[in-house]
Structure formats: structure tokens, C-alpha cells
Amino acid sequence: MDDQLLPNPLFLPTESQKSTWDDVITAAKNLSRQQELEQDNDEALYQLQQEMDKQTLAFCLEIIQQSVPLRAFNSILVSFAALLFWIPDQKQWMTVSNYTSFLSQLIYNCQIWILALSILEQQNHPTLDLGDIIIRHRDRWLLNDTKGPVAELLENRLYAFRIAMSEVPPAQVRWDREGQVITFQDVSLSLLELSRLIREGISTAQAIFEQELCLSGPARPATEIPQFDLSNLMDNWDATQAGASFLTDSRNHAYVVPYQDWLFRRVSQDAVLFPIFWELGADQTWRISPKMVEQYEATIQRFLEALLVPFFIGSGQQARRTEFLGIRWRNTLLHTRDLFLHDGQMLFILDYHKSRHRTNASRWPARFLLPEVGHLVTQFLILIMPFRQWLQHQVQTMHSCASTPLCDYLWASTTKPWSDNHLTQTVIRTGEQILGKKIHIRAWRQITVGIAIKKFRTLASQFVEDSLDDEDNLIEDHNGSMAAVFHYQAAHTPHTGNQIYGGTVNFRAGLTDAGLQEFRQASEIWHQLIKQPSQYSTPSLLKRRLPAVFTQSSQPANVNIEWESDENRSKRVRSEATESTLVQRFHRCHEPRQSQQRWTMEQAQIILKRMYGLEAQYRTSNQQQALQYIIQGLSQVVAVLRTNEGKSLLYLLPCQLPGARTTVVVLPLLVLKQDMLLRCQNAGIEVTVWNQQDESRHLGSSPLILVSAEQAVHINFRTFLLRLQLANQLDRVVFDECHLTLTASSYRKGLALLPTLRDIQCQMVFLTGTLPPIMMAEFEQTMLLSQARLIRSLTTRRDLSYQVVSCPIDQDFFKFAIPWIQEERTQLDSEERVILYCQTQAITEKVATILACPFYHADSGTRDEKAQTLERWRDGHPNWIVATSAFGMGIDHPRVRLVIHLGAPSSLIEFTQEVGRLGRDQQGGRSIILLPPSWSITKSNRPGHVISSDVQAMHAVLDQPNCRVAAMSSFLDGAVVACSAPDPLCDQCRFRQENPESSSTDPTTTSSPHPEENVDRDLTVGSQMRIQLIQRESQQLQQYGDSLQALRGTCVICRILPSSSANTKKHSFINCWNPRRQDFLEAKKRAQQEGKQFQGWMQRYAGCFRCYNPQAVCSQQGQGTCLYPDLVMQACWAIYQIKAWTEGLLPGLGGEHVQSNEAAYMLWLGQKRTTFGVEGSNAAWVAYHVFQQLLEPAKGSV
DSSP states (O other): OOGGGSOSSSOOOOHHHHHHHHHHHHHHHHHHHHHHTTOOOHHHHHHHHHHHHHHHHHHHHHHHSOOOSSOGGGSHHHHHHHHHTEETTTTEEOOHHHHHHHHHHHHHHHHHHHHHHHHHHHHHOTTSOHHHHHHHHHHHHTSTTSSSHHHHHHHHHHHHHHHHHHOOOOOOEEEOTTSOEEEETTEEEEHHHHHHHHHHHHHHHHHIIIIIISOOBTTBOGGGSOOOOGGGOOOOTTOOSTTOSTTSOGGGHHHHGGGTTHHHHHHHTOTTTHHHHEEEOTTSOEEEOHHHHHHHHHHHHHHHHHHHHHHHTTTSSOOOHHHHTTOBSSOOSSOOOSEEEETTEEEEEOOOOTTHHHHOOOOOOEEEOOHHHHHHHHHIIIIIHHHHHHHHHHHHHHTTOOOOOOOSBSSBOSSSBOOHHHHHHHHHHHHHHHHSOOOOHHHHHHHHHHHHHHHSTTOOOOOOOTTOOOGGGSOSOOBSSSBHHHHHHTTSOHHHHHHHSSOSOEETTTEEHHHHHHHHHHHHHHHHHHHOTTTOOOOOGGGGGSOHHHHOOSSOTTTTOOOOOSTTOOSOOSOOTTSOHHHHHHHHHHSOOOOOOOOOHHHHHHHHHHHHOTTOOOSOHHHHHHHHHHHTTOSEEEEEOOTTSOSTHHHHTGGGSTTOOEEEEEESSHHHHHHHHHHHHHHTOOEEEOOGGGHHHHTTTOSEEEEEHHHHTSHHHHHHHHHHHHTTOEEEEEETTTTHHHHTTTTOHHHHTGGGGGGSOSEEEEEESOOOGGGHHHHHHHTTOSSOEEEEOOOSOSSEEEEEEEOOTTSOHHHHHHHHHHHHHTTSOTTSEEEEEESSHHHHHHHHHHHTOOEEOTTSSOHHHHHHHHHHHHHTTTSEEEEOTTSOTTOOOTTEEEEEEESOOSOHHHHHHHHTTTTTTTTOEEEEEEEOTTOOOOSEEETTEEOOHHHHHHHHHHTOSSOHHHHHHHHHTSSOOOOOTTSOOOHHHHHHTOOOOOOSSOSSOEEOOOOOHHHHHOTTHHHHHHHHHHHHHHHHHHHHHHHHHHHTTSOHHHHHSOOTTSOTTSOOSTTOOOTHHHHHHHHHHHHHHHHGGGTOSSOTTSSOTTTOOOTTTOSSSSSSOOSSOSSHHHHHHHHHTOHHHHHHTGGGGTOGGGTTOHHHHHHHHTSEEEETTEEEEHHHHHHHHHHHHHHOGGGOOO
């Protein structure tokens, strides 16, 4: 939003708001200082956190308790809500239907703050009633007729609701032509994948249940586990006493009670299991092992997590998270349960929904579980829950605590239900591990509803609304539990009959037999689709008119349905049997095919001559070869072409071929986009710059779309790309300057996320002028390439003159450099251009002031101001410019003759890009590097941090006693090609007056071996590799978390470095007597002290500074309650003491440069790196491998 569109002032804070905000800042600074000390002072940290919470609440209350009778926007809260409506990166207003959720969240937050205030007030005045306090504050600040900001939010939300009701949102999902793959935003899911997700989830849960919960083994086969036929179990839905469930129904006594101690008997009577669960105490009495109880509870949580998706998604249309987490498996004093049995099936009924707090009315949607899931839940409740309760009681008795019952919620630990985030992360992780896809809860809700609309739209069922009042307005055509004709025969309507006569269920006076049977039918057709996705066909319209008694079976529809296997799937899932021959022939001839188009070089030659004239030729054989690979439709093409070899032709020409679809070009810099627009306009090519507001115009309408890297990875653009792909309107995605995914991703997150575009199944082309052979393997791994076609030219510029000048030690660098620069300035004419590169913005501005010329860097002005600066320089007003590296790629002026670097370039790749601006008119140019007297070669910019290979290569060029061009080409091209006549000589070669022998190999052409044809043409290679990557990273993260849980409470130093004075299995790190413990603490203290020189031992976002785990593992982030303390860094330090490990395995983890220096190794551990697909540290990566060895000795000993 433009600044001039905003009101001034935007809001008017009160004096009390300013004062409380100052208090928040003070509390935050105090807390930050304590955290930076990295000391184990939990009490001080807790007090500061309490103070921070107190001041934050005080500030929030000041925001709510502000009277704004005249101008609502004087309120911070109202102004903030207004700004939320604007989407900055899209430069448009949010849709009203999405905006209401933000308003609801703000209102909810205000309600929570008022509740917190009321609780504090009641604590300070115990005689006051909490309910009265809440009502008093509510009536003053939270109602519609008050003068505070919440009233304004409530009113706006009401308006938004009314507006949203009249809006038709854009299409949310897309289906493929076969009706088997549904796409929401950037997520595509086939029905076969949905089936696989549920099936493998059940299999995993079944394996955990049998092997780990029931402790089956060779001597204890899983066949001994009791099985329960749900049709034999009864359930009294009317039981209201606390603790009631189908387990307590007296009719089930013979089936349930004999087995409730089955697991206890199995454990206590087995010679192998008994010493695992019991340990001999100091008083020589057997007692339960607390560590084993903890491990067993962790296994229960893994079982529930494995069962979650089959339960959550396999039962039908999914419930919302808050509803689903509220499922109780037994009654409480205040609430009845949600889990029931009915006619041999298990179901759950939820009464909470979004509008209940406004309407005070409940709905009772029932969801029936898959038989396999219902059976597992039944076994879990009968066999495991009593044993779980007994274990908890034993531990509480040992600690002299009062015995408490298990949590009444199904999805819970022993004491409390799961959080929303726990459910969300479990659903996402399950999708990652089984399907290799990140599918969020919101996507699942769209997908499941989309499937129901598509697949079940012609079903005859009309759901019975048991709560309707007006019988005359009821739809007469019901397909409930009793055919409508029988109701009419009994002289009443179907509604009256279902509500009054012959019912067996009356759930909370809201759900009757008829409604329950409708929900059962809905779940069963969902089960049928999940189990047999390829065989499921949408019922025809003719079946709607048949009476239910003739079309429906009285038996559950899914009981005997087998799961569809990979072997028996039909290759073509469209049900063509019901289609006429004409319809079939039409579909086969005219449906779009997901394939890569191909053209001939003769067709390309016609377009080339049309673009550049009848005499136009390809600049080099490599350019021609790369173009041939592209128009032949090869799925992965990497072209490393030198400056002026014509990389842009590789996408400008193909998008003009006959029948060409859309080509998308991902550009890393704004200046590249501007230059490309100019080129396309000159060539008469229709080009579009991506803009979310113009999405509908983009779709299939433009042959060439330009998009920045940051825009390309945004979900809106990825959704757009996927739609193009599904519509068969996308030819290729081209990544220009693709080497930046390696060299710039650390400070440009958009570049690091570019591999996510490999989900798109189309041709991918990667273009660059700088990708050294030594970095090719890393590039292929980063961009998920497999056997890509590679075309490589020698990229070292041999038409340039290179010179390095060192400032004498006894001279000031600026006093030496400025006269030198001014002298060079006088030797160029006005038509030639000069670029002077500096290392920092401050130096850039200082030098520009001295030389009286413009400067350019990332913060040198607005986008328009920088564009004007660039344009004036191009026009020669003046012909000099001082800049940082931001003025590099994309600067295309034909007569740049001189590039000066004031100080050492940061890397050889960056240097090559910057001198690549020289001589683009084929007339060459000069490169001069001025080095300060303090410059010297270094292998590290901080202890424990090795500099990258391209930085080392730059240092080698600067310190090169021989040919500098040879040193450059060795790194950039993998071939040593020295200066030779008639090309210009570098300063070293001129000084020595000699010509090194040129390489005997042909320097102009390099291409990769031809891969297999099926890999070459396969457009799914990238998406399959990304699926495998997501699966692998998710599994590694799961293994890491499981290892932490298994080792929790143990001393890993003693496990790795045993001591005769310490029992490795009986103590934690805090209670360790091993003398090596003190050695570790001293090494840790030294690392903390040395790390202060570099803004902390642990780099920002590398992990929790207390337990050193990634944020994805430790959500506490130094709040004093880390779940897995004293494991990660202790393991990393202890393993380093084993020489064989440091020499054999540490280099493979990236620590070769620190294997002989413990202090550097400890600092290296704190550096940030991507681990398991999330931000972490070297410490977490090392610990992962150490834990794997500790817990899997068969794979190798530590």
C-alpha cells in the first residue's frame, strides 16, 4: 500500500499505552541479556519471563481498554486489523471470506486477555466471584454496543460475513481429465495416494500395536493377542455416569473384563519382559522402571500418531482440529463421551462447531470408522489402557504422588490432550513419510470436500435434518433407515416416523436412527472410495429413482471390501463401459496429454532468421546444441555458457515455435527483468511480468512469463504453475543465473526454496555463465537433478586484461587508491563506461563522494531512483559509477571498458559475474583489483568456519605467482587454460614475458554422457526426487526425535566414554560422576566465551541455546523447559574424543577442517545448517549420526 494512501496519523496511542510499551521493551531487553549469558540459571530466567509476560499482558489490556467513540482508527488494534486486509506482496485487498478469520482471531485474543485479567483480579480478591468479574469486563469492553476497539471489530466481522455470503470465491480445486487426481493450490493428490496413505497408516499403527505395545516376539507371537468382534459388544448411549463407556457396559463383562489384565500377565510372567519393566531397588525389592514407563508412554504416543490420519481422514469428511481433539473415550463429570459402538461399528459424534457460541444450537455429525481402525481402537482401549493406567499409578506411588486417572481424551498424553499444533504436525509428517508430500490441514479439508462433491454428487441420499420445525417444508424423498413408502403407509410423513416411531437411538435429543443411518451411509461410501479408488464409480443418475430398499444392503457396505493393491490397479480408471463408442473415441482423440512437445532444428532456424535476419547464425556450437536439447523435449537441461554466447536465445526462440505453450523464466534480479522486457519488445515477443492481480490473464495467454525468484516460490505462483500444467499449457520453466541457488541462498531465502518448483512436471532448463565443475554435484543435489543433459563452455574471459595491484604496507589505502583511480579515469573517452566495486555500502558512498560520481547499492534509493541512476550511467551522465555487488548481473552495456575492485572480491564466482560486464561488444576490457596492505590469504573467517571453495579460488587468483587466467580457468572450467597470444595477457604473464602451454583438450565444448532415453524424457523425475527427499528428511527427523526420547535422562558421555566410577545405565548427566564430565563443561564454557566474538556460539535460528536441538524439535527455545536437555552437545563432544571417529566419519559430515582442533570443532558445532529439511546446526547433524550408532550397535560401534 502506498504511503500516501494511509491516514496520518495511522493511530493515536494513549500515554498509558506508550508507558506500558516502554515497560515491555525494558522487560524484553532484560530477558535477552540473561539469555545471551547462556548460563544455567533457571530461577533468574523464570523471573524475567514472568515479568515479560506481566508487562505484555498489561500492554494488551491497554489496547483493548481504549475508548474510541469518535474515530475508531485511533485504536492500534483497529488500525492493525485494517492493514491486515491488505496483501503487500500482491498489492491488493484480501478476499472478504479470508479476512473474517483474521478478525475472529483478533477478537478471540481479546477475549483471552480479558479472561487473564479476570483470573488475576480474582486471585487478588478471592472473595469475588470469577463469573461476575468476567461479565463486568465483558459488558464494558467486549460487546457490540461498547465504545472500545473490540466493538468495531465485531461490527466489521458482521459486515464481512454478510458480504462473503454474496461472494462466489474462485475455484479452489482442480481435477485431472481422468477424475483421479485432485489439486488444491500447490498440492496434487491422487485417489490412489489417498488410499495408500490410509492403508499404510493402518499398517504402521498395527505394527506398533502388535510389536511394541503388546510386546510380541518369537516367544510371544502376535497371534496370541486377543481379538474382539465388535458385533458382540453392546453400548448404552444413555449412560451418563462419570467413567462410563462401552467398556463398562455390564452386557460386555464377559468379553472385556477377562482381558483387561492380559498385558500385565504377559509382561509379569515372561522371563525376558519382566527385567525390562521391573528393576531391583537398593532395598532389594522389585519396582517398576520409571525409564521403561516413559519409553512405553512414548510408544503409545507413536501409536496414536500413526492411527491419527486413518482415524481423522478415513472416517469421512474431516472434523476441525478443535472438534477432533475434543473426542472423549469415556464420560466425565461434566461431559458425555464422543466415541460409541453401533451395530458392530465404531463411530464418533461431535457436538461442537464454529457457530455454536453464537447460535447456542448443536449439530450432531457422526463419522463411522473404517473397520480396521475401529478394531485397533477397541483393542487399544481394552488391552492397553488398563496397563497404561497401572504403570502411571506405580510411578506416582514411587514419587509419593496422589494417583490420578488417565486423561479422558483419546488424543492425549497421560494428563492432557494434544495441542492443535501436535495434530497439525502429525498430519503433515504422515503425508511426508508415506507420500513425500507436505499436505496441511487446510489442504486436506479442501481435498476431502472436493472429492465428495466430485464423486458422490449423484447419490440419492437426502440427509435427514432431525431438528427441523416445519414439517410442511420437508423434502418428501428421503432415503433413511426406512423407505418413505412405509412411513406413508403408516399414515405419517418420513420426518415424523423417523423422529417418533421405532427408533433405537436418541442422541442428546438431536440425532435419531434415520440421521445416524444417513451418516453411516456417507462414511461407508467414503470407505469404499478409499479402499478401491480405481474401481469406484460415481452412481448414475438412474439409481436415484430406485427405492432404497432395492439398492442398499442391510449389511455394512465396507466390511468385505478388500484394499486395492498396487498389482490389481486398472491402468485406465475411467469407467468407459457406460460410455458410447463415440464418446470414448472423442475423449481419446481430443483430451490433452501431459507430454513435452518436440520441434526440429529446421523449425528453429526459421524462427532464428525471423528474429535476427536472414543471415542469422548460432553464435557457438554449444548454444546450438543446448537449443536442440530443449526443442527435442529433454526433461532436464543445464547450459553453462560464457558471456555473449546467447543464453537468452534458449528461451526466447522456443516460446515462438509453432504450437508452443507457455515458457516461464525465473529471474533472480529486478534489473534482469527490466533488460529482458526491453529485449522482448525489440524482438516483437509478447511477454508478461507475473502479477497475482492479473492471474486470469496469464493463464494460457502469454508465451513468455517473467517472474522473480521470490515470487516464483510463493504459493500463489506455484498454484498458478500447477494449473498451467494440469491444463497442458506449460512447456518449460527456465532458471536464469541458476548458480545463485548455491552462492546466494544463505541471504536470499527465495533462492533456497527454488527446488520446490521441481514438483511441476515439465521441462526444466538451467542457465548460467558461472558454474564450476567442482560445484556441479552440489548443484544437482540441490536442484534435484538426475542425469541431466549438460552443455559446458569455457567461461573464463580470455579477451580481458587482468591486473592486481597491492598497496604498499607503509601507505594509507585510500590515499594510494584514489589517485590511481583518478589517473585511470582520464584515459577513457566519454562513450566508454567504468564500474568501481566496493565491499560495503559505507565505503561505496565515501568513494562516490570523493570522486563526485553516483553510487548504487541495495539501499541507495527506491526502485525508481535506482532505475534512474542506472539509466543516467548508461547514457553517460556520468560514465563512472561506484557500486556494491548489487550492481552486477543484468547490467548490459556494450562499452564497459574498465572494472576496478577496491579491495578483494568476495569470491571468484562473484568476481567473474562483475568483470563479465566488460567488453560485451567483443572489444575486450580491463580488470584491476586494488588490494589493501592488510590483505592476506585465510582459510577461515571465524574459528571453526571454513571458507567456501569459490572464496578460496579467489584468494588463489589474487596470490597467484603465475598466470592468473590459468588459476581462474582451473576452478571455473576444470581445465587449465593460460594466457596466450593474440588475447591480452594478465599482469603476471606480461611481467614474466612468457606463454604457458595451452590445454591440449578442446576448450569449447563439453557435454554430459547421454542418459537413458526413459530418464531423458521423463518429466516426473524432479517431482519423484522431491518426494524421495521429503520422505527421507521427514524420516530422519522422526528418527532423531525417537533417538532423543530413547536416550532422554541418560548420560551420553558415559555411554560413549565409559568410566569405572560411573554406571552408564543408572544416571543422568546432572548426576554423572565421570571425570570427563568436567572436561566437557570446560570445553563448552570456552566455546561460549569465544563465540561472543561472533554474536554467539549458536548462530541465530540454529537451535535452542539450552538443549541445542532444532526449533522443529524443541518448541521451548530456551524457556527453561526443554524436553531433551543434556544430550546433543554432550554427544558431539564425547564422540570427538574417539580418534577413529574424527578421522573416519567426521569428514563425511563436513567437519574435515576441524578434526584436529577441538576448540574450532566446538565452534563449528554451533554453526547453522539445514538438517532434516529444517533449520538446525552442525551439532544436531553430528548428534543424529552418533545417536544412530548408539542405538543400533549392529551397524557399527561408537
